[in-house]
Amino acid sequence: MKKLSWANKFVFSINIVVAVLLILGYISPYIPVKSFPRISIYSLITPILIIINILFMLYWGLKFKRQFLLSFLILLLGYPKVSSLYKFSGKEEVVGNGALKVMTYNVRVFDVYKWIGGDTEVFDQIKSLIKEENPSILCFQEFYFTKEDKFEEFPYRYVNYKTKETGQAIYSKFPIVNKGSLDFPNSGNNAIFADIVRDNDTVRIYNVHLQSFHIDPQSEELSQENSTRLASRMGAVFSKQQVQTDIFVKHFSESPYKTITCGDLNNNQYSAIYDQIRGDNIDTFEEQGTGTGKTFYFKYFPLRIDFIFTDPSIEVISHKNRYEKLSDHYPVIAQLQL
Structure with missing residues (x-):
């Protein structure tokens, strides 16, 4: 943090908050809904938190700053959830296979x-x-x-x-x-x-x-x-x-x-x-x-x-x-x- 400008220190502070919120999004499905029903709201905003963390990772990566590791590691930790946001390959239609x-x-x-x-x-x-x-x-x-x-x-x-x-x-x-x-x-x-x-x-x-x-x-x-x-x-x-x-x-x-x-x-x-x-x-x-x-x-x-x-x-x-x-x-x- 010492080598960062005041502006980038502020950006990284926001990055930390969003990373922590994404972790909460990851664990929210394991918290009993009956006990804490409002915690489930995190599941609805998890896609947004994933996208914002990707943007932060790219931001720090393009600046060649090691701060990119924060969002990178958080996204890697939840890779199955991150990958469900967008699929790059698949089959839309198969004809004549008796399915x-x-x-x-x-x-x-x-x-x-x-x-x-x-x-x-x-x-x-x-x-x-x-x-x-x-x-x-x-x-x-x-x-x-x-x-x-x-x-x-x-x-x-x-x-x-x-x-x-x-x-x-x-x-x-x-x-x-x-x-x-x-x-x-x-x-x-x-x-x-x-x-x-x-x-x-x-x-x-x-x-x-x-x-x-x-x-x-x-x-x-x-x-x-x-x-x-x-x-x-x-x-x-x-x-x-x-x-x-x-x-x-x-x-x-x-x-x-x-x-x-x-x-x-x-x-x-x-x-x-x-x-x-x-x-x-x-x-x-x-x-x-x-x-x-x-x-x-x-x-x-x-x-x-x-x-x-x-x-x-x-x-x-x-x-x-x-x-x-x-x-x-x-x-x-x-x-x-x-």
Whole structure:
């Protein structure tokens, strides 16, 4: 520090603070959500902290200052988390290999309330996108009741409504031999499952939608003035997500079949919720994704909160994200080899 100018000493002081915050981001998934719900907020800002530490590392590196080691070592310590922020290689599509194609999509009730607007009906565009992708298994979150009979290309379906109009849906081109709902208490969110038979294999498909924050990133006032209220509200949501996750994990642990878990976790890959829902399974983006894999429209930084997880014995052939703005979420598609 002695050889640094006063300006660089100030920069390095900020660097230290951001490095310590990133360490907190690393350890936050291991701190019980029920005891300290607000600590989970660190999981949401971990991507920003990673990017800032990368910038600090480059700043000191270009100046040939050994201070670059601080952010470098912190980033190296959390390399698996850092590498999940951006993938440089992967397969988006493989044709003709007999794989099971799975798609998950939070459709935000097909824009029936005209949040997106436009001249073309959003539902028709979503249906065209699904027809183009032609998945074998299709999971919807925030499904709208008037659309239940509109996907005639899927002969089998299970739809469960948590409100009079909205719920979860699983559509399949293969027979559904068993199905059920996990019935999250005191919530419009839920998880459902369907046991699907393909040839001689039975696979359990979970469709999970954890508690929402109900924050519109385009209009919510994220000012210092309401930060305490917002943090309290987010802490309450994290606590509710933990209750829902516990229900899911217990049910999942009793599955007699290989599993594929789809859905909107309303939490990112740096959270305790993600670790628990994923368990020992494979994140298809981690295996074959490219880029940031963002799944939620947020103009400030990429959020990946929608996932497909597979049993370790199921090979991930490809992973793809579509970025048509037909909802506040983007669809996630993966090809799997049973």
